[in-house]
Amino acid sequence: MSNQQPIPGSDSGLLEGELREQRDAARAGGDPSLERTASLSKRPFRFGKWFKATGWRHLVGIVVVAFALFPVVFVISSSLNPNGTLTGSNALFSQIGLDAYARILTNPQVPFTTWFANTLIIAGVTALLTVFLGALAAYAFSRMRFTGRRFGLITIVVVQMFPQMLAVVAIFLVMSAISDWFPAIGLNTHIGLIMVYLGGALGVNTYLMYGYFNTIPASIDEAAKIDGAGHARIFFTIILRLVAPILAVVALLSFIFSVNEYVVASVILIDTENQTLAVGLTKLVSNPRYADWAAFSAGAVIAALPVVLLFLYLQKYIVGGLSAGAVK
Numbered sequence: 001m002s003n004q005q006p007i008p009g010s011d012s013g014l015l016e017g018e019l020r021e022q023r024d025a026a027r028a029g030g031d032p033s034l035e036r037t038a039s040l041s042k043r044p045f046r047f048g049k050w051f052k053a054t055g056w057r058h059l060v061g062i063v064v065v066a067f068a069l070f071p072v073v074f075v076i077s078s079s080l081n082p083n084g085t086l087t088g089s090n091a092l093f094s095q096i097g098l099d100a101y102a103r104i105l106t107n108p109q110v111p112f113t114t115w116f117a118n119t120l121i122i123a124g125v126t127a128l129l130t131v132f133l134g135a136l137a138a139y140a141f142s143r144m145r146f147t148g149r150r151f152g153l154i155t156i157v158v159v160q161m162f163p164q165m166l167a168v169v170a171i172f173l174v175m176s177a178i179s180d181w182f183p184a185i186g187l188n189t190h191i192g193l194i195m196v197y198l199g200g201a202l203g204v205n206t207y208l209m210y211g212y213f214n215t216i217p218a219s220i221d222e223a224a225k226i227d228g229a230g231h232a233r234i235f236f237t238i239i240l241r242l243v244a245p246i247l248a249v250v251a252l253l254s255f256i257f258s259v260n261e262y263v264v265a266s267v268i269l270i271d272t273e274n275q276t277l278a279v280g281l282t283k284l285v286s287n288p289r290y291a292d293w294a295a296f297s298a299g300a301v302i303a304a305l306p307v308v309l310l311f312l313y314l315q316k317y318i319v320g321g322l323s324a325g326a327v328k
Helices: 011-029 032-040 047-079 099-106 112-143 149-159 164-181 190-213 218-226 231-242 244-260 263-268 277-284 293-319
Strands: none
Touching: 047 293, 099 112, 099 293, 112 149, 112 190, 112 231, 112 244, 112 277, 112 293, 149 190, 164 190, 164 263, 190 244, 190 263, 218 231, 231 244, 244 277, 244 293, 263 277, 277 293
């Protein structure tokens, strides 16, 4: 019965004729959407087959998104809890109030605005200098040939295998010795902390940008050199625009690291007025008798705003590849 052809003039025959006309018109006109619609209209929707093919991916995506967003929702709920305890905020949004935000912004014993400004200054300067110095080093490794180039690249990779936390004692001793000669860049200074961050981040970022610089065709440099451009002009006017996506990624990662870093900042920054948010906010929960988790969560939510705004601003550079189609 399934192999029988539709009877001409019947309903099934008319439907089959219309579908054939749609497929013929799609093939003749080159419209793939019409051809796909005509072919799909013959097959009924089967949930089991769809779920086996693509539906399970949607389910996995929903689970992963919920798992990733739960800590964020929990912190926001805790920041809106006026009780000031973390255990009382297990029931999400059971109590809503802005007391924690008002308490952390108006408490004279908690210079939150000063910590926030220090964090933005240190993270912003560190991100800019990391991108600039790392791009210079990556351009040199990618475009120039000199003695020790390969050894330098290998050294960068090997040094980055050891976490910066292992060198905290050495960093403290070095910065303490520098303070005796140059107090402006020693302990308890923002410049000293920025220099330490630059020393720890330049290696991995340079190697990361070096790989991206290699994807830029060297024919661009050669064409610019024929027109009389030097390395400086090629770097600032041509290469930097083509490698904008990796510069945005490095700037974002460096900014996030500087905002969240605690160990080195707590060792170098001693005075309360010079500390960052990561160091200052821990004082709110360091007292074992009373830990103001609501104020801590409120500060964490406010501290996350610059990171989110920077990510949204750099998203177009991160997603797009500006080097695509640069050379035909």
